[in-house]
Amino acid sequence: MADPTVAVNDAIALEKKTWPVKFYVLLFLIGMVALWSILCGISHKSPDLDNMEELVWASSFEWGYYKHPPVPAWFMYGLTSLFGKPIWLTFFAGQLFSAIALWFVWLLGCEFTTPRRAFIAVLLVSVTAYFSVRATVYNHNSVQLWSIVASTWLFYRALRYGKTSDWLWLGAACGMAFITKYSALIQFAAFFVFFIRQKHYRQAGVCKGVLWALLTFLVVISPHVYWLFQHSFEPLYYADESIKPIEANFSSLNDIWGFATTQLGRLAPMFVAWLALLYWDRRGKAAGHDAVPETSRYAASLSAWDRSFLLIVGFSPFVLTVLVSGALGTALGASWASTFFVLFGFYVFWWLYGDEAVQLRRTAIVVIVIHVLMACGYALGRGPLGYYTGRKTDSTFPGVAISEEMQAVWREHVPGVPLTLVASDTWLGGNIAVHVKPAANVFIDGSLKESPWLKAGAMKCGMLVAYSKTTNGNAPGPRIKKLYDQAVFKGVVQQRWSTAKSPLIVIDWGIIAPEAGCRAAAR
Incomplete structure (x- = not known):
């Protein structure tokens, strides 16, 4: 039997070895989150549609939502309980989960290489679009990053060390990944391919561990599964509708080509970093x-x-993913690959060599420069450049101005009663509601199914009904139109998207007056 004292001493020695690098990893991750969050918070007048959707969904804690499983809304619910619903919170949250995912990348790397080399891999993969630019979009793809990388790390540990605790945690992490987005199944398939390729199914201990992992996986997802049964599996139907068939085989090949080239573009910053390191190495070698x-x-x-x-x-x-899409003839969404490249930072190991302290320093310099250039360019393009060129973008949408005007309309017609409910689509309604203090709720498209936070009596204090063909691109849905027809006050407001040459936003509004039983009216 191994001496437990020796094991403890080994653990202490390993901690002493990793701590200096761990400090710099944490410092880099904090800096990355601060850089992107602050610049986006300053430059953006409104968040992206997905960010707004999560802010709206964070109005209540649910076991599922009509389009997706619940984990991203859970985290946003917790954050908004602390900070309210400022738009900068969505940028911070997206970058936070990117940083947590990168932390797990480093932990995984420390399992098979030195902490410094693992940090090199973290730095390199951090500049890919999914960990940087697209991490400012808080949605199910960006939130899933951490649980996918955590699952990968725990899968490695479970197979390598065979500890029951690792198998249990693996099941829990996989469960969180699954109820973040069902696409986690593709990562589980990757685990299965490796499991079969290495013939781990021949090991009784591993098979027992898989059962432990499956048990915790089922425990974690069971409340959501129960919710799915109660709600007629709505998110699964939405996922099925998202997979669009392509009739012609040639079109399918074109779609795969477009998908692949898009991913190359999103990995391009990492390739630039690789080339910079390669050039640095060649120059150093030439100089001796x-x-x-x-x-x-x-x-x-x-x-x-x-x-x-x-x-x-x-x-x-x-x-x-490419093989399945090609076989079934279905279209591929570029963002589906958000979690596919989490290990690509390690591939530099196949050509990188030399003093790891030197290589780490070089990598850090290159990566920090790339992050700063990308973040500044993104903030400039989505902020001042987008605004002054009059572009119709989410980031330049005058959400605050529109909300203030809608609140003024409400106060004029319903004095003494606070605005607590906005019936509209997610984008327009969210931009009005999040700037109301305290924040109002959104009655999404007039649908109680899509707005589970609305309980009995939520409409007694009336509501503001708003729709705009400028922002939505379509006529109002039948439920919104029905509510609008019930309004006792109606009107139209107009607002430029940004500058005088930008599109004119035309918003039709209506007010359904509070009922006699409204407590706010009584006060």
């Missing part, structure tokens, strides 16, 4: 500064099992 032979690549120090894990688990999600 790098004495380490080129054959000492970092990947050579990894075991064959570790290399297989990185390649199979890393590439399988993309490959399987």
Whole structure:
């Protein structure tokens, strides 16, 4: 039996070895979150549609929502309980989960390589669009990043060490990934491919561990599954509708090509960093500064099992998705690949070599420069440039001005009663409601199914009904039109999107007066 004192001493020694790097990893992640959150918070007048949707859904804690499983709305519900509903919160939340995912990337790397080399991989993958630009969009893709990487780390640990606790935590992490977005199944398929390729099914201990993981997985998802039964599996139908068939095979190949090239574009900042490091290495070698032979690549120090894990688990999600789409002839959404490339930072190990402290310093310089340039460019393009060129973008939408005008209309016609309910689509209604103090609720498209936070009596204090063809692009839905027809006061407001040459936003509004039993009216 192993001496427990030795095990404890080994753990202490490992902690002492990783702590200096751990500090810099945390410092980098905090800086990354601050950089992107602050610049987006300053430059954006309104958040992206997905961000607004999560702010609206955060009005109540539910086990599911009509379009998606619930985890992103849970986290936003907790954050809004603390901070209210400022739009900067959505940018911060998206970047926060990106940083948590990168932390798990580092933990995974520390399992098979040195903390410094693992940090190099973290730095490189952090500049890909899904961890940087697109992490400012708080939606089910960005929130799923952390649970997918955590599941990957725990899958590695469970197979490598065989601890029951790792299997249990693996099941819990996979459960969280699944009830964040059902697309987690593609990552589970990648795990299965590696499981079969390495013949782990022949090991009784591993099979027992899988059962433990399955048990905790089912426990975690069971409340949501119960909710699905109660609500006629609404999110599954929405997911099915999102998978659009392509009739012609040639069109399917074009779609796959477009999907693949889009992913290359979103990985491009990492490729730029790779090229910068390669150039730095070549220049150092030419000057005679790098004495380490080129054959000492970092990947050579990894075991064959570790290399297989990185390649199979890393590439399988993309490959399987393309194969399934090609076989079924279905269209691919570019954002579906948000979690497919979390291990790609480690692939630099196949050509990177030399003093890891030197390489880490070089990587940090390159990556920080790229992050600053990307964040500043994104903020400038989505903020001042978008505004002064009169572009119709979510980021320049005058949400505050429209909300203030709608509140003034409400106070004029319903004095003494606060505005608590806005019946509209998610985008327009959300932009009005989140700027009301205290924040009003949104009656999404006049549907109680889509607005589970509305309980009995929620409409007694009246509501503001608003719709705009300028923002929605369509005529109001039948439920909104029916509510509008019931309004006792009606009118139209107009507001430029940004500058004088930007589109004119025309909003039709109506007010349904409070009932006699409204407590706010009584006060």
